Amino acid sequence: MSEKSSLIDQWKLNLQERKKEAKQVRKIVFILLIVFVFLTAGAVLGAYSYISSALEPVDETDENAVAVEIPIGSSVDGITQTLEDNGIIKNAQVYKYYLKFNNETDFQAGTYNMTPAMTLSEITESLKTGKIYNEPLFNVTIPEGLVLEEIADIIAENTDYTQEEFMETVTDETFINSLMEKYPSLITEEVKSENIKRSLEGYLFPATYPFYEENPSLESIITQMVEAMNNNVAPYIDLLPAFAEGDYTGAEAEEGKVMSVHDLLTMASLLEEEATATTDRAMIAGIFYNRLESEMPLQTDPTVLYAKGEWQDRVLFEDLEIDDPYNTYQVQGLPPGPIAAPGATSLEAAVSPERSDYLYFLTSAEDGAMYYSETLEEHERKAEEFIYSVNDEE
Numbered sequence: 069m070s071e072k073s074s075l076i077d078q079w080k081l082n083l084q085e086r087k088k089e090a091k092q093v094r095k096i097v098f099i100l101l102i103v104f105v106f107l108t109a110g111a112v113l114g115a116y117s118y119i120s121s122a123l124e125p126v127d128e129t130d131e132n133a134v135a136v137e138i139p140i141g142s143s144v145d146g147i148t149q150t151l152e153d154n155g156i157i158k159n160a161q162v163y164k165y166y167l168k169f170n171n172e173t174d175f176q177a178g179t180y181n182m183t184p185a186m187t188l189s190e191i192t193e194s195l196k197t198g199k200i201y202n203e204p205l206f207n208v209t210i211p212e213g214l215v216l217e218e219i220a221d222i223i224a225e226n227t228d229y230t231q232e233e234f235m236e237t238v239t240d241e242t243f244i245n246s247l248m249e250k251y252p253s254l255i256t257e258e259v260k261s262e263n264i265k266r267s268l269e270g271y272l273f274p275a276t277y278p279f280y281e282e283n284p285s286l287e288s289i290i291t292q293m294v295e296a297m298n299n300n301v302a303p304y305i306d307l308l309p310a311f312a313e314g315d316y317t318g319a320e321a322e323e324g325k326v327m328s329v330h331d332l333l334t335m336a337s338l339l340e341e342e343a344t345a346t347t348d349r350a351m352i353a354g355i356f357y358n359r360l361e362s363e364m365p366l367q368t369d370p371t372v373l374y375a376k377g378e379w380q381d382r383v384l385f386e387d388l389e390i391d392d393p394y395n396t397y398q399v400q401g402l403p404p405g406p407i408a409a410p411g412a413t414s415l416e417a418a419v420s421p422e423r424s425d426y427l428y429f430l431t432s433a434e435d436g437a438m439y440y441s442e443t444l445e446e447h448e449r450k451a452e453e454f455i456y457s458v459n460d461e462e
Contacts, residue, residue, distance in 0.1 A: 122162035126155055126184035133181045138195070140177040140275050140292070141299035147175060147195070156182045156191060163188060172196070178204075178278060204278030210293065212274040212411035213340045215374070216266055219293075219409070229286055237286040238268050247294055253305055254298040258330040263393040263404040265374075270333045270406020273297035300412055301329055304419045308332060334402050336410035336418040341370035344436040349417035351440065355426050364427065366396040374407040430455060 136154045138147055144167060148160035157163045166188055167173075176198035182191065193199075208226045210219055220234035237243060244267050248255045259267040273296035277289075308327045338356065339349045359366055369383040375392035388395070394403040410418075426440040428447035432454040439454060441447035 119162055122157075122159040123166065123188060124158075125187055126158055128185050130184040133183055136180045136182050138175065138177050138180065139295055139299060140277060141273055141296035142175070142177065143299060143303055144175075146299060146302075151182075151191065154182070155184055156186065157188065163191075167192065179280065204280055205282055207276050207278050208289075209276040210272065210274045210409065212414070213343075213408045214274065215408055216269055216272070219272055223286075223289060227289075228283065234286060234290075238272075238290055239266060243287060243290075244268065247291065250291075251294060251298045254294070254301055254329055256328070256330060258328060259405065261404055265394070265405070268294070270337045270409055271297055272409050273300055274409045274411050297333075300415060301332065304332060304415065305329060307419050330405065331402060332415065332418050333406045333410060334404075336414040337406035337408045338366070338368055338370065338402075339414040339417050340410040341408050342368060342431075343414065344431055344438070348422065348438065349414055350420055350422040351424065351426070351438070352429060353417045353421035354423050355429055355440070357421050358424075358427055360401065362427065363400065365398075365400055366402070368396050371396040371403050371407055374403075 134154050134156060136150060136156060138150060142150070144164055145160075148157070148164045148167075151157045151163065152160040170192075172192050175195040178198055180194060180199070182194065186194075206226060208222060210222060214222075216235065216238055217231070220231040220238070223229060223234050224231045244255070244259070247268075248257075248259075255268075255271065258264075259271070268290075272290065272293035275293075275296055277292055277296075279289075308329070308331075335353065335356065339353055342352055343349055356366055356368075371394050372383050372387050372390060373379060375390050375394040376387060388397045391398065393399055394407065396403060424440070425442050428441040428444065430439050430447065430451055431437070432439065434454065437454075439450045441450060
């Protein structure tokens with residue numbers, strides 16, 4: 069009996085110890101829970117206080133003007149960071165979310181007169197309406213789809229420089245190397261490939277450029293255009309590898325090769341040159357990618373004209389035989405480089421193609437309407453109806 073009593077006593081003692089330990093555990097858990105609640109509440113309140121502060125002016129009493137330059141083609145990230153760097157807003161990330169929440173877009177480039185006392189609403193309104201610090205002395209408009217010689221003509225018409233001086237500068241190797249160092253994500257060694265006709269062809273963004281000095285240097289004029297292209301291409305750079313790994317390889321792509329920025333500009337320039345007022349560039353982009361994936365030549369007429377080096381209304385059958393790396397009737401894959409300056413719409417279409425089973429397209433000679441086909445037979449039938457018969461009537 070004494071042994072049984074001893075075991076019961078030991079059991080009761082262990083039970084008391086377990087109850088004591090459980091009570092301590094519950095106490096610790098309760099304390100930790102209280103601490104967690106207070107920390108969470110503190111973090112929420114801290115975040116609320118931080119965001120509320122970031123939405124307020126930097127200094128309501130500071131009316132000292134700061135000249136803030138927003139380059140052409142700047143992204144929202146670039147604009148917000150520029151404003152933070154100049155002390156106009158407190159936090160670029162918070163302002164970016166403010167713009168997104170309020171669905172604010174369409175900001176204008178220029179040099180703005182801003183103060184740390186401005187509210188986010190006032191800053192946004194200024195960026196949208198283009199209320200700038202000083203008016204440009206003159207503007208130069210570069211339309212989409214031009215080659216360097218045509219851009220040179222426009223610069224010559226609006227400045228004291230000649231077409232020849234512009235071409236000498238834009239093809240100068242030392243100057244190109246300096247641009248490669250300044251914009252490494254945009255301009256790479258691909259522009260120096262053996263078959264490239266002009267290294268910066270397609271790298272000058274088409275837009276209206278304001279100039280604030282009477283005689284800007286040619287280097288500064290060209291750099292401004294290259295910077296605008298850099299800003300417009302930047303949003304697509306991270307999309308290129310994922311897009312390329314999906315299904316674009318190109319006929320001569322090495323294993324693991326992805327679409328480069330140079331490829332993007334080249335494809336966008338083809339879309340720019342094929343486009344008409346009614347053209348769906350995304351659909352044409354999808355057709356070009358279908359042909360590349362099927363190892364079919366692109367056979368796009370604008371590349372023939374670029375290879376030939378002169379503009380004409382119609383591409384003749386004899387032109388299709390031109391032996392040139394840019395002639396996509398004779399070579400496989402993309403041409404060596406861009407054939408013109410692509411605009412924003414063509415850049416977007418190049419990374420956002422509309423997928424279909426089409427392999428052919430044509431533009432009506434009568435009204436510019438686009439017609440798409442899946443087979444060569446269907447394409448030839450539409451060509452006879454919408455191109456050849458119209459030309460015969462003329």
